[in-house]
């Protein structure tokens with residue numbers, strides 16, 4: 302039956318039903334573009350929700366990272382340290398500025414930036430007399446990095462932090478919202494994120510002046526003048542009033558979405574946790590993990606199967622699963638840049654990439670659909686166990 306085999310996505314957009322109301326209000330007032338009351342309200346509500354002084358709504362998370370780099374005066378030839386285990390959007394804005402990324406490995410407690418590797422990179426940079434202008438810390442799949450340790454190092458060298466919280470809206474670190482701990486925080490409302498505006502992003506900060514400057518840069522950097530006059534390079538990066546309307550309705554549901562994501566994760570653990578090779582991504586002490594995606598890695602010296610084989614098996618059942626992000630230092634685009642491993646003997650990001658799997662985690666996935674995912678994995682694992690048993 303076709304309906305039995307409906308595609309299950311990794312994390313599909315999940316509308317609340319209230320989005321249309323805000324879109325209609327834009328039409329009725331003809332606030333179609335640019336900006337307008339929905340944008341103002343969305344910014345205010347995001348900053349209230351995360352506890353930041355201010356927020357700037359932009360066209361994507363990538364644009365927000367780019368603005369943060371501009372606001373920190375990152376220029377051609379400047380160094381920027383960045384988590385290696387991430388999506389390329391964390392890094393591309395560094396290249397837009399013709400700056401030089403240096404990639405920092407992960408550690409196993411959070412899968413995020415290793416304070417050990419970060420410290421090593423700083424010590425080398427200091428020796429070379431060339432400290433980075435900024436550090437971009439990613440909170441992968443919704444798990445916060447070890448911010449206390451990272452802040453201690455960055456404070457010592459007086460280098461500001463940009464938190465790439467594109468995947469971690471709703472997560473917390475020691476009671477504070479992810480994205481509000483560094484100098485700047487970045488969220489994404491791309492289609493597969495925990496809430497979506499179909500496409501969009503947000504820059505948050507406690508530095509009001511920086512956000513005013515960010516708004517100026519995001520609207521083509523128009524001087525205060527009766528003409529269209531420009532003294533600086535700007536961008537067309539603002540969010541449209543229609544999309545901000547979607548965001549308002551989505552944000553109202555964020556706490557519910559986090560609970561739903563956590564429930565999806567807990568069910569995977571309940572029903573697959575007995576498979577001894579599966580190590581699920583931890584929730585680090587003192588943090589709340591929004592479980593944007595449920596992720597685990599296959600921990601075995603001689604694994605029964607590879608992540609790609611499992612992902613293919615799921616694909617055969619019309620289920621979308623993915624490997625863990627391919628680290629940036631392994632990307633053909635970025636292979637010329639430096640990389641600092643967790644330790645001489647241990648390269649954590651490569652290990653997570655080679656062994657890791659992300660499972661469907663959409664909040665509109667039904668219980669039956671999740672059962673289908675679990676069933677497919679269980680029968681694949683027992684088939685592989687049998688084959689292994691017969692072969693040995």
Ligand SMILES: *Cc1c(COP(=O)(O)O)cnc(C)c1O
Nearest residue numbers: 361362363388390391467489491
């Ligand atoms: C999605 C994502 C981004 C980029 O956000 P866009 O809105 O798609 O530009 C940046 N960093 C990470 C880690 C992401 O997952």
